Amino acid sequence: MSWAAVAKKDFKDALRSRAIWAISVVFILLSVVIAYIYGSFSADELGVEGGITAEGLVFFLASNITLFVSITALVIAYKSIAGERESGSLKILLSLPHTRRDVLVGKILGRGAVLAIPVVVALAIGAAVGSALIGAVAVQALLALLVVSLLFTFAYVSVIVGLSAMTESTTRASMLTIGFFVLFEFLWGIVSVGIVWASNGFSIPNTFPDWIFVVNQVPPSGAYTTFLYALVPGQTGNAADIDAFYGTPWLGAVVLLFWLAVPAAIGYWRFSKADL
C-alpha cells in the first residue's frame, strides 16, 4: 500500500495550493448558475429539445464538468512527475520505500482525489438547485452523472500524469499536455472531418460514414458525454442512429477506460527505464 502514502501526501500538498481552491470555487459557482439557468427558463428560451426535464439537467451540468476537469487536470497534474524530477524532490520520494510505480499510481490517485472534491461538491449543489427549481429529481440519472464524472476525472488526471512521467522537463511536460488538450478538445472536430475527407478521396461526402461515430468518441470529453447516455434512462444520444456493433453509448466507457490506463502505462514504461 505504498502508493497510498504517496497519494495521501500528494493530496495534502495539493490542498494547500490556493490556485486549486480558487478555480474550484469558480467552478462550483458556475455549476450553480448553470443549474439555476436550466431550472428558471423555458425550453424555448434555452433552445433545448424535449422540454425541461430532470434528466436534461444532468447533461447541462455535464457540459460544465468537461471544461473544468480537462483544464484543471492539466493545471494540477502536468508537473506531477516531471516537476518533481526537475526540482529533485523526487529523490526524497524515491529514497523512501516507494517504487516508481507507487509514485505514478499515488500521483494519479492523489491528484485525482483533489479534483474529485470540487466535482462532487459542484454536482451536489448544482443538482440540488436545479432539481428544486424543476420540481423533480432524477435520482438514477444524477447517480450516473456522479459515477461517469468521477471516471472522467480520474481518466483525465491519469492521462496528464502519464504524459508528465514521459519527460524530465516541465517545459516539455507542459507542451505535451497542452498539445494533448488542444488536439483532442479543440481541434478534434477538424481532425475528424479531415479523416472523412481523406478517406473519401479528398472530398467531403454528402453523408458521413457510420464509423465517424467512433472517431468522434476519441476525445475524453466526447467519450464522457456518450457514456453518460448509456446510463441515463430514456436517453441514447446519437449512438442509436448507427447500425453497427459500435453503435452503442457504452463505447464511451471503453474509450474512458482506454484513457485511464494506456497513457499512464506508456508513461510508466518510460519512467521506469529512465535515469533520474
Next chain:
Amino acid sequence: MAAIELDDLAKEYSGGVTALQGIDLEVREGEIFGFLGPNGAGKSTTINILLDFVRPSGGSARVLGLDTQEDTQKVRRRTGVLPEGYTVYSRLTGRQHVEFVIESKAVDDAADEILERVGIEDAADRKAGDYSKGMKQRLALGMALVGDPDLLILDEPSTGLDPSGVQDVRKIVNEEANRGTTVFFSSHILSQVEAVCDRVGILRKGELVAVDTVEGLRDAAGAEARLRITVGEYDADDVAAVRALDGVSEVQQRDGELIVSVADGTKTSVLTTLEDRGVSIADFETEEASLEELFLSYTNEAVEA
C-alpha cells in the same frame, strides 16, 4: 556481509559521458565510510546507483546483501538517505515531511524526537519552503534518520550548513554508528571526512584511486616530509649531491632556502652532506605533508604529474 558491495561497477550515460569506469568497493557493516572526490568524480552517480535512481551500464551493486535493481524497495526500507540536489515540498511543514517518511517506512518513530535531534523542533509547523538552506538540510537529515536504518547514505551532508551544523552532523553520524548503523558519507571536502570516518575511498574521474583507513592515508602522506633548510652560499654541485642521496625525491631552491622532499630517516644525511661540503646551515625545519596534500595529489592530475 558487506553493507555495500560494488563489483566492477560502470556507468556510461546516454550521450557517451562515462561517469564510472569499473569500481570495486566493499563497505563493511558498522563502519563509517568516507567517499571522497572532487565534484564530478562520480560520487553522486555511485550513490544514485545504490538507490536505483540510475541503472549501471556494467557490473553490479549490492546494498545490505540485496541487489539494488531487483530489491529496490527492500533496500530503501532499510536505508536512510540524505540525497544531493533534492528539494523539499515547499507547501508541507517540517513535521509533515517527517510524518510522511514515518508512514512510508511503516515505523512508529515520533516526529518530534526526530525534529529535535536535528535541531529544528521550533520550526516544525512552518512550511518547509520558508526554511533556510541549512534548515532544509537538517530536515533532510532528520528524514534519513527515521526508522533507525541499517545504512545511512549521506550525499554531501554539509551542503548549506554553518560550522555548528557541520558539527551536529558529525555528532549524529557518530551516534548512529555507535548503534551499529553503517554510514556511507560522500564529500568533496577532506576535513569533513577525516574527522569521522573509519575508512576513506578516493574517487577520481570515475575511478577509485585509493581505499584505506584515515591513519593509513596519513602514514602514506607522512612517509615523506619536507625539510626546509636556510643555507648560506651553495652551488649546483651541492644540490646535485643532495639530490643523489637515497630517500630524497625532490630538491627545490628558493632564495636562501633549500626545500628537500625526503623520506623519514634520511633527514640527518641531508644535513651532514651539506655540512661536509662546506655549506653553512643557519636553520632548518621539518614539515610533514598533510593529508590534504595527499588528497590533492590523488585527485589533481597536475600535482600527480
